[in-house]
Amino acid sequence: MAKKIDDTAASAVEETGGVTVQAPETEAVKGVGAEAVKGAEAVTEALAESPTGLQDVDELIRTHDLPAWQGAALCRFAGWAPGKAVSEAEFEKALEGLAKRPMGGGR
Numbered sequence: 674m675a676k677k678i679d680d681t682a683a684s685a686v687e688e689t690g691g692v693t694v695q696a697p698e699t700e701a702v703k704g705v706g707a708e709a710v711k712g713a714e715a716v717t718e719a720l721a722e723s724p725t726g727l728q729d730v731d732e733l734i735r736t737h738d739l740p741a742w743q744g745a746a747l748c749r750f751a752g753w754a755p756g757k758a759v760s761e762a763e764f765e766k767a768l769e770g771l772a773k774r775p776m777g778g779g780r
Contacts, residue, residue, distance in 0.1 A: 727758035737768070747771050 730753050734744035751767040753759070759767075 726760050728761065728764075730757045730759060730764070731755070733759070733761070733764045737764075739768075743771075750774065 730748060731744075734747070739747070747753075747768060748755075748757075750771045753767075
């Protein structure tokens with residue numbers, strides 16, 4: 674019985690000169706296996722240690738052992754969105770500013 678080929682597969686067949694290669698549909702191929710998750714974590718760690726000296730804010734929060742509420746308050750205070758990368762000095766300056774901010778919002 675022949676399988677239905679979508680447009681993406683058809684274009685891949687044309688690019689390879691008509692040779693069709695089919696990978697088995699394992700959990701890792703689908704992207705939901707444990708190996709895929711470990712691979713994604715490795716990429717995240719590699720990006721956190723970038724040569725520019727910038728690190729992911731979430732990683733810095735974990736490194737500094739901040740409670741979840743304080744990490745969320747810091748991101749809100751500094752205006753950082755999820756996935757923001759900052760330097761260690763910028764992170765520490767924002768953390769210091771959070772600790773010194775006036776309480777009560779000036780009301």
